[in-house]
Amino acid sequence: MQNKIDERIRNIGFFQKTLVRPEFGSICGVILVIIFFLLIASDNGMFNPDGIRNWTVVSAQFAIIAVGACLLMIAGEFDLSVGSMIGFSGMVLAIGSIHFGLPVWQSIILAYILSIALGGVNGFIVIKTKLPSFIVTLAFLYILRGLTIFMSVTTTSKTILSGMKPLADADWLAPIFGGEVLTGLFQWMGDKGWIEVFKRGVFEGQPVVSGVPNLILWAIGLVIFGHWLLTRTRFGNWIYAAGGDASAAKYAGVPVNRVKILLFMFTAFCACTFAMCQVTEFGSAGADRGLLKEFEAIICVVIGGALLTGGYGSVIGAGLGAIMFGVVQQGLFFSGAEASLFRVFLGGLLLVAVITNTYIRRLIVGTGD
Amino acid sequence: MSEPIIKLDNIKKNFGSVIALEGVSFDVNPGECHCLLGDNGAGKSTFIKTMSGVHPPSSGEIYFQGEKVTFNSPHDAISKGIATVYQDLGMIPLMSVSRNFFLGNEPTKGWPVKLFDHETANKITEDEMSKFQILLRSPEQAVGTLSGGERQTVAIARAVYFGAKVLILDEPTSALGVKQTANVLDTIDKMRTKGIAVVFITHNVRHAYSVGDRFTVLDRGKTIATANKNEVSPDKLQNLMAGGKELPSLED
Numbered sequence: 001m002q003n004k005i006d007e008r009i010r011n012i013g014f015f016q017k018t019l020v021r022p023e024f025g026s027i028c029g030v031i032l033v034i035i036f037f038l039l040i041a042s043d044n045g046m047f048n049p050d051g052i053r054n055w056t057v058v059s060a061q062f063a064i065i066a067v068g069a070c071l072l073m074i075a076g077e078f079d080l081s082v083g084s085m086i087g088f089s090g091m092v093l094a095i096g097s098i099h100f101g102l103p104v105w106q107s108i109i110l111a112y113i114l115s116i117a118l119g120g121v122n123g124f125i126v127i128k129t130k131l132p133s134f135i136v137t138l139a140f141l142y143i144l145r146g147l148t149i150f151m152s153v154t155t156t157s158k159t160i161l162s163g164m165k166p167l168a169d170a171d172w173l174a175p176i177f178g179g180e181v182l183t184g185l186f187q188w189m190g191d192k193g194w195i196e197v198f199k200r201g202v203f204e205g206q207p208v209v210s211g212v213p214n215l216i217l218w219a220i221g222l223v224i225f226g227h228w229l230l231t232r233t234r235f236g237n238w239i240y241a242a243g244g245d246a247s248a249a250k251y252a253g254v255p256v257n258r259v260k261i262l263l264f265m266f267t268a269f270c271a272c273t274f275a276m277c278q279v280t281e282f283g284s285a286g287a288d289r290g291l292l293k294e295f296e297a298i299i300c301v302v303i304g305g306a307l308l309t310g311g312y313g314s315v316i317g318a319g320l321g322a323i324m325f326g327v328v329q330q331g332l333f334f335s336g337a338e339a340s341l342f343r344v345f346l347g348g349l350l351l352v353a354v355i356t357n358t359y360i361r362r363l364i365v366g367t368g369d
Numbered sequence: 370m371s372e373p374i375i376k377l378d379n380i381k382k383n384f385g386s387v388i389a390l391e392g393v394s395f396d397v398n399p400g401e402c403h404c405l406l407g408d409n410g411a412g413k414s415t416f417i418k419t420m421s422g423v424h425p426p427s428s429g430e431i432y433f434q435g436e437k438v439t440f441n442s443p444h445d446a447i448s449k450g451i452a453t454v455y456q457d458l459g460m461i462p463l464m465s466v467s468r469n470f471f472l473g474n475e476p477t478k479g480w481p482v483k484l485f486d487h488e489t490a491n492k493i494t495e496d497e498m499s500k501f502q503i504l505l506r507s508p509e510q511a512v513g514t515l516s517g518g519e520r521q522t523v524a525i526a527r528a529v530y531f532g533a534k535v536l537i538l539d540e541p542t543s544a545l546g547v548k549q550t551a552n553v554l555d556t557i558d559k560m561r562t563k564g565i566a567v568v569f570i571t572h573n574v575r576h577a578y579s580v581g582d583r584f585t586v587l588d589r590g591k592t593i594a595t596a597n598k599n600e601v602s603p604d605k606l607q608n609l610m611a612g613g614k615e616l617p618s619l620e621d
Binding site for chain 2 (some may be wrong): 232233234236237238240241244245248249250251252253254307311312361364
């Protein structure tokens with residue numbers, strides 16, 4: 001009985017099984033773009049320790065916001081206010097610590113509380129009005145950006161606040177965003193002559209790449225957390241269900257509204273983390289920070305194999321999408337290509353990803369749906 | 370006759386100015402299949418949604434095992450053992466069979482964080498589905514790859530596994546082929562012998578008559594008639610569904 005198989009069920013080969021995994025396309029993509037740039041840009045230092053650090057930091061930034069966007073998209077919603085949220089929470093941190101003289105750790109906590117609360121408001125409005133989240137968060141894109149500029153101009157009469165670096169370095173909480181780990185290891189490798197060190201100047205003898213930025217650890221940590229949440233927990237099952245068919249999920253007793261609101265808050269958390277890392281690492285905040293980040297996050301998620309309509313996707317895929325995005329953006333820069341070409345490339349990549357995903361979905365549900 | 374497991378008394382439901390139900394009463398006994406018949410727009414779907422907690426009634430009372438209850442959400446009804454199998458929105462096509470099977474009731478393991486126990490879920494899904502003669506390639510295959518009849522069966526198997534005492538089937542046969550319909554009707558028959566109360570919503574009199582013990586006909590939000598199987602013929606039911614008017618005979 002157990003071994004009897006319906007004669008009409010075709011055996012599915014290993015290839016097709018692999019193909020319907022949401023990460024498959026993005027793994028291939030990452031390998032392809034890395035090979036491509038190894039061929040054309042390795043002479044320009046893209047794959048030196050310094051170069052690698054450059055594009056991994058960019059990729060990690062994308063990955064942090066892509067994790068939130070990915071879970072939210074699988075649950076069937078969008079958040080277009082991610083970029084404005086980055087500008088807003090970064091400005092809260094800078095105004096709090098520089099203008100009002102709050103300890104940096106208090107400003108960081110304040111930024112998190114405000115942005116998570118705003119994420120909750122986003123979700124609440126979407127749930128209550130039943131409007132598409134596209135529209136609601138588009139409104140927030142403008143509202144938050146405007147408020148951020150207003151807030152910084154009225155309190156400090158500036159739109160860019162610098163001078164965060166000394167404050168952040170003296171704080172106990174800020175280094176977990178802007179600091180580095182494994183600095184000892186890198187110094188040791190520099191001393192051994194395995195990696196490049198500065199030859200002269202005040203940094204003489206110190207390695208060019210002094211450690212692994214915590215930003216990268218945040219990105220890896222968030223991707224692992226998101227993947228674990230989605231695939232291993234009950235909540236993950238509810239995320240799939242909320243995006244797959246919200247009314248079916250409700251009838252099965254899934255608290256769809258709660259799931260969605262929590263994910264809007266998580267997306268805001270990710271945006272705030274992005275901003276905290278950016279401000280503490282670069283030492284300044286700007287009211288115009290994070291422009292277009294919401295679309296870049298969505299692009300990473302879609303390249304990573306998630307369906308725009310929800311119900312299907314992978315956080316690992318989104319992370320790989322972020323790597324691809326970072327490699328392409330910095331790779332074109334290293335290879336000295338015209339910067340405008342990056343957008344052409346990106347648009348093309350997005351189109352290919354969406355077409356592939358649609359095809360893959362047909363494979364999953366059998367025949368044309 | 371035994372006491373009804375669920376009894377709905379004089380249920381009324383308005384949606385704004387639209388009166389969807391105008392005082393419908395209905396009950397079902399354990400081990401009985403009570404068919405709810407009616408043409409499109411008769412109020413069948415609205416009525417079962419009050420029974421399953423989706424729409425609280427505007428007025429009227431619900432008694433479960435003789436006790437007055439109010440259902441504010443589907444969850445309230447589910448926790449009493451009232452399971453509903455909807456015609457098309459019960460299953461999520463992109464999710465695997467076992468994820469669908471345990472949706473909202475996921476088995477967990479581990480501490481301090483309770484994790485979704487995929488191993489148990491997959492094993493139970495496979496076992497339960499084979500009881501209904503559905504052999505899965507894998508419990509992790511997407512529901513979208515199953516046929517309509519198989520999806521209905523997954524939903525029924527799920528409801529039964531989670532201890533449903535009342536099984537509400539909303540037009541389970543309307544989109545199915547001949548053989549799949551026979552399978553679903555056979556499943557209904559099996560449920561009845563297990564002592565489960567079945568509420569079978571359909572507008573197909575033949576399907577209803579082949580498994581039903583009792584029939585209630587709705588029209589325009591009102592009960593037209595309730596009759597036992599020995600009191601009524603399929604033709605009579607057909608005419609009642611048409612609002613008492615004789616239908617032009619096309620059958621022969």
